[in-house]
Amino acid sequence: MSLLSNxxxxxxxxxxxxxxxxxxxxxxxxxxxxLPRAASTQGGAYFEANENPTNSVGVRYNRFILSxxxxxxxxxxxxxxxxxxxxxxxxxxxxxxxPDEPFRDVEFVDRSTSLTEQLPNFDGITQRELVxxxxxxxxxxxxxxxxxxxxxxxxxxxxxxxxxxxxxxPSSEVSLTGLEPxxxxxxxxxxxxxxxxxxxxxxxxxxxxxxxxxxxxxSGDFVEDAILRLKIKSHFGEREIPSATFVSSASLxxxxxxxxxxxxxxxxKKDYDLDYTLGNVTDSRFNYSATQSWxxxxxxxxxxxxxxxxxxxxxxxxxxxxxxxxxxxxKIVQDAVDNRSSIVRFVIRPVQDIYDxxxxxxxxxxxxxxxxxxxxxxxxxxxxRPDLIVRVNPSRLSTPQRRARFRR
Numbered sequence: 001m002s003l004l005s006n007x008x009x010x011x012x013x014x015x016x017x018x019x020x021x022x023x024x025x026x027x028x029x030x031x032x033x034x035l036p037r038a039a040s041t042q043g044g045a046y047f048e049a050n051e052n053p054t055n056s057v058g059v060r061y062n063r064f065i066l067s068x069x070x071x072x073x074x075x076x077x078x079x080x081x082x083x084x085x086x087x088x089x090x091x092x093x094x095x096x097x098x099p100d101e102p103f104r105d106v107e108f109v110d111r112s113t114s115l116t117e118q119l120p121n122f123d124g125i126t127q128r129e130l131v132x133x134x135x136x137x138x139x140x141x142x143x144x145x146x147x148x149x150x151x152x153x154x155x156x157x158x159x160x161x162x163x164x165x166x167x168x169x170p171s172s173e174v175s176l177t178g179l180e181p182x183x184x185x186x187x188x189x190x191x192x193x194x195x196x197x198x199x200x201x202x203x204x205x206x207x208x209x210x211x212x213x214x215x216x217x218x219s220g221d222f223v224e225d226a227i228l229r230l231k232i233k234s235h236f237g238e239r240e241i242p243s244a245t246f247v248s249s250a251s252l253x254x255x256x257x258x259x260x261x262x263x264x265x266x267x268x269k270k271d272y273d274l275d276y277t278l279g280n281v282t283d284s285r286f287n288y289s290a291t292q293s294w295x296x297x298x299x300x301x302x303x304x305x306x307x308x309x310x311x312x313x314x315x316x317x318x319x320x321x322x323x324x325x326x327x328x329x330x331k332i333v334q335d336a337v338d339n340r341s342s343i344v345r346f347v348i349r350p351v352q353d354i355y356d357x358x359x360x361x362x363x364x365x366x367x368x369x370x371x372x373x374x375x376x377x378x379x380x381x382x383x384x385r386p387d388l389i390v391r392v393n394p395s396r397l398s399t400p401q402r403r404a405r406f407r408r
Contacts, residue, residue, distance in 0.1 A: 054279040055233065056202040057263060057348045058372025061250035062153045063186065063198040064160075065138035065241070066176075068093055068253070070188060074133040076122045089134070090116040093242055093254075132192075135185035138249070142197040144182075152182065160252045161236045161370055167318030169256040191249040194360040198248030201361075202372050203298070203349035207274045208388045210333075211342035214405055219338060220395030226333035227389045228265075229326050230375040235319040243369035247362050250370040260316035261367025262351035267306040267332050268299065272345065285357075300355035305347060309335055312351065319373060322384070333390060344388065 068091040077084050092114050119130050141152045159174045191198075206228075210217045217223075240254020272281075272288040281287055285298045295303035311327055319325075329346070336344040350372075352361035376384035394406045 053202045053204060054277060055204055055377040056372060056374050057204050057350065058202050058236070058261065059199055059350050059352075059367070059370065060153065060157065060202055060236070060372045061199045061370040062141040062149060063138065063191070063249045064141070064156055064252050065136045065186065065191065065246075065249050066183070066252055067137070068241075068251075070131075070134040070136045071185070072119070072130060072134050073185075073187075074122075074125060074130055076125050077120075077130075080122060081120065084120060089119060092116050093240055132189050134188045136188060136191065137183060138186050138252075139179075139182060140184050140186050140190075143184075156252065157236055157370075158234075160239070161250065161256065163235045163237060163256060163318045165321035167235065167320045167323075186249070191246045194247050194362045197360075199250075199360060199370070201350055201352060201355060203300075203347050204375075205268065205272065205277045205299075205347045206345065206386065207272065207277045208344040209274075209342075210336070210344060210390065215392075217337045217342040217390075217392060218395065219342075220397055221337055222393040222395075223330055223334040223337060224391040224393055226329045226391075227326055228329050228386065229324050229389070230386050231384045232319045232321060232323045232325065233374040233376045234321065235373045237318065237371060238369035241369070244362075244364045247360060247368075258316060258318050259367060259369040259371055260314055261369075261371040262312060262314050262365075263348060264313075264351050265311040265327060265329065265332070265346055265348050267309055267335055267340075268304065268345040268347055269306060270294065270299065270304055270345075271343075297355060297357060299347065300349070306335075315371070315373070322376075325375075329388070333388070 069088045070091065071086070071088060072084055115131075119127050121127075122130075139152065139156060141149050141156070144152060162170070164170050235258075237256050237258045239251045239256055241249070241251035243250075243259060270288050270292070275281060276284065276288050281289060285294075287293050288299065295301065299305060309331055311329060311332070313327065329344075332346055333344055336342055351366045353363045353366065354361045375386065377386065378384065392406055394403050398406075
């Protein structure tokens with residue numbers, strides 16, 4: 001069964017939002033007819049998908065190439081040797097990827113020399129120019145309508161980029177039959193140019209109210225330690241591609257692997273409610289409540305988060321399903337007790353030099369390539385949801401009864 005056919009059942013719920021009048025049977029046979037194919041643009045920039053992730057963190061790509069093969073499209077080739085337009089050439093990705101640090105490219109490599117065979121020579125044009133004007137077959141999902149972006153990105157990510165439950169590469173092969181209408185020739189220059197939308201950064205917000213109940217915390221309490229625990233639901237990596245060169249594309253070809261990536265946990269200054277963390281606020285990239293907005297895009301700037309009180313960590317290996325990640329948030333919780341009425345608000349996000357709707361972070365020391373994870377946050381499965389374990393030495397001004405409660 002094709003990948004598209006396998007996805008239809010999962011897509012029915014989403015499709016109803018687009019065309020509620022269409023029946024389930026009609027939806028199955030006409031999915032390609034009613035889904036919008038092309039995205040509108042504003043100032044030449046594509047609109048990003050309007051997703052509100054509540055349990056996802058990392059960098060997720062939305063442009064994918066099928067193989068290292070490319071075809072020439074420069075006007076010199078069209079005019080002088082048009083038969084070459086149908087000839088496949090190939091990048092030798094292994095020559096570009098650093099042998100000791102696979103997540104980084106070999107520095108200063110000439111892309112035009114990292115090929116499996118020499119390109120033809122034409123007077124008046126360099127090999128580099130020939131490569132830059134060529135095209136690679138793939139899925140440029142960023143060009144689709146935002147609603148269709150989410151469907152296609154999740155379809156390709158979960159079938160090609162997701163590790164299995166043991167952190168390994170899925171053994172079964174996936175067919176792309178039925179998805180040919182959505183493939184296109186992607187200019188190599190677009191794959192290498194950071195100022196176009198090829199990936200999204202994903203972040204998740206948290207809200208722990210420690211101000212109520214028998215063990216409510218109050219100013220003057222000393223937080224001995226505070227441990228956040230996340231239980232992993234799924235983990236997504238990268239396949240064979242020199243990610244620091246092709247900064248705007250992931251590959252559907254090659255062995256699945258993890259490129260090390262840095263993440264960080266930061267206290268949030270804005271007083272959002274629990275509803276925000278559950279995805280119940282409209283367009284959360286700009287608003288954190290029905291009446292209040294972030295000062296910076298998606299609350300990423302210093303006006304919205306405390307960049308001086310953060311916890312950093314790196315993930316450099318595949319994560320297993322239900323694996324528990326633990327983080328020491330003692331300083332963040334202490335700050336919440338002292339300054340934020342004992343309500344702990346923080347965000348987990350990938351470390352980036354740039355957080356923007358369209359510009360992309362290309363600092364390889366933050367991490368390169370497709371790399372994101374999901375954690376359990378299902379309301380019905382309490383045992384798997386994030387928890388915050390706090391040990392406290394109560395304030396000296398506490399009553400004997402309160403001190404006794406904390407010593408139990």
